[in-house]
Amino acid sequence: MKLSIKELVGPRCIIKEDGQKIYEVIHGLLKSGETITLDFNGVSQFASPFFNFAIGQLLNDISEDELRRLLIIENLNESGSMVVDRVIENAAQYHGDKDYQKIVDDILEQQARESD
Amino acid sequence: MTQKIIQIPTLNDTPEDFQQLFEMSNQVNGLFEDVRFDFSNCKFLRSNAVAFLGGLARLIESLGGSVIFDWDTLRSNSVRANLCQNGFAGNFGYNAKAWSGHSIPYREEMEPDMNEIMDYLTFSWIGKWVNVTDRLRDAISGRMWEIYSNAFEHSDTEVGVFTCGQHFRHRNDLILTVVDFGRGIPAKVKAFLSQFVDEARVAKLSGADCVKWAFERGNTTSMGGVARGLGLDLLKDFVRINQGKLEVYSNDGYAIIDKEGERFDNSPISFQGTVVHITLRCDEKLYRFYDEAEE
Numbered sequence: 001m002k003l004s005i006k007e008l009v010g011p012r013c014i015i016k017e018d019g020q021k022i023y024e025v026i027h028g029l030l031k032s033g034e035t036i037t038l039d040f041n042g043v044s045q046f047a048s049p050f051f052n053f054a055i056g057q058l059l060n061d062i063s064e065d066e067l068r069r070l071l072i073i074e075n076l077n078e079s080g081s082m083v084v085d086r087v088i089e090n091a092a093q094y095h096g097d098k099d100y101q102k103i104v105d106d107i108l109e110q111q112a113r114e115s116d
Numbered sequence: 117m118t119q120k121i122i123q124i125p126t127l128n129d130t131p132e133d134f135q136q137l138f139e140m141s142n143q144v145n146g147l148f149e150d151v152r153f154d155f156s157n158c159k160f161l162r163s164n165a166v167a168f169l170g171g172l173a174r175l176i177e178s179l180g181g182s183v184i185f186d187w188d189t190l191r192s193n194s195v196r197a198n199l200c201q202n203g204f205a206g207n208f209g210y211n212a213k214a215w216s217g218h219s220i221p222y223r224e225e226m227e228p229d230m231n232e233i234m235d236y237l238t239f240s241w242i243g244k245w246v247n248v249t250d251r252l253r254d255a256i257s258g259r260m261w262e263i264y265s266n267a268f269e270h271s272d273t274e275v276g277v278f279t280c281g282q283h284f285r286h287r288n289d290l291i292l293t294v295v296d297f298g299r300g301i302p303a304k305v306k307a308f309l310s311q312f313v314d315e316a317r318v319a320k321l322s323g324a325d326c327v328k329w330a331f332e333r334g335n336t337t338s339m340g341g342v343a344r345g346l347g348l349d350l351l352k353d354f355v356r357i358n359q360g361k362l363e364v365y366s367n368d369g370y371a372i373i374d375k376e377g378e379r380f381d382n383s384p385i386s387f388q389g390t391v392v393h394i395t396l397r398c399d400e401k402l403y404r405f406y407d408e409a410e411e
Binding site: 053083091100107 | 250322
């Protein structure tokens with residue numbers, strides 16, 4: 001299945017609402033193992049909220065290997081590719097259950113060291 | 117009702133100038149009655165001050181106060197011309213229409229109208245002053261959107277987002293300032309972390325600690341199972357490549373990212389909200405994509 005992103009959301013892939021729209025079209029199909037091509041022909045502007053929602057959240061229940069096998073991205077320019085790569089890398093490392101206690105302890109420890 | 121007169125000094129965009137703006141903001145905090153801004157001592161006003169003052173005026177109005185910019189006290193013709201040109205004066209009671217020149221329009225956004233903001237960034241800001249390919253112009257505008265995305269989504273601003281920019285012909289710098297009077301990054305980060313960690317420990321985090329945390333890739337105060345937290349990171353990378361400068365002032369913390377590196381520090385004066393101030397160099401060589409050959 002091939003989807004024209006320009007037809008679905010226009011020439012700007014910027015906001016999370018548009019990203020969510022794409023996610024809702026492709027998520028179920030990818031889960032059932034279908035190959036999908038996202039065609040970015042005619043799309044010229046990109047920002048991370050769009051890709052966080054369109055592609056990043058797919059990694060919540062699809063493995064990165066599976067996603068790279070099933071999702072084909074065409075005609076995405078260098079600027080868009082750079083954002084997608086960063087979004088996938090970030091989503092792959094994302095854990096909803098971060099150890100915030102340790103994070104705060106580490107910051108306070110560093111703060112104490114710096115004030116010594 | 118008594119009227120509070122606030123002197124607008126000459127304001128550039130050094131960290132000390134930002135502190136002066138925050139001090140002005142604190143002068144009206146809690147008063148919110150009638151405020152008259154006096155320009156008698158103002159010989160120069162940069163776009164960061166323009167965006168900030170516009171936002172501050174709308175904040176006062178939203179809380180029931182009234183604001184007058186006393187145009188009769190403005191002695192500097194260059195400040196007057198600049199404020200007329202960028203549309204600020206026309207927005208605040210001075211009978212003048214904006215015109216195109218080296219200023220970049222002053223804007224007030226109540227809602228994140230993506231197409232309007234992207235048009236502004238693409239055609240009135242970067243596209244007007246930097247001679248780059250359309251592809252690069254579009255890429256830069258996309259990076260700048262990350263600022264608006266953060267301001268609208270994370271700040272909980274009730275009076276909107278305020279922008280102004282300027283192009284400095286001699287130095288060939290392009291500036292954009294985006295201001296909101298929302299909760300501020302440190303307040304937001306502390307509220308988020310307090311959901312997981314003892315509040316007394318979170319309270320020990322400084323403004324600098326919180327701003328630094330917000331700049332780290334993948335850190336976000338958003339919940340809901342979608343990985344986020346790339347906006348400031350992407351912006352930082354872009355400014356570094358451009359050899360520009362990114363300054364973020366929020367509550368009692370600030371960050372300065374430039375060719376010297378990254379600095380996170382505590383502000384001597386706190387204010388409720390966030391200012392993002394970007395200085396880009398208009399040298400097209402700094403913006404090329406890898407596949408765009410040099411001529």
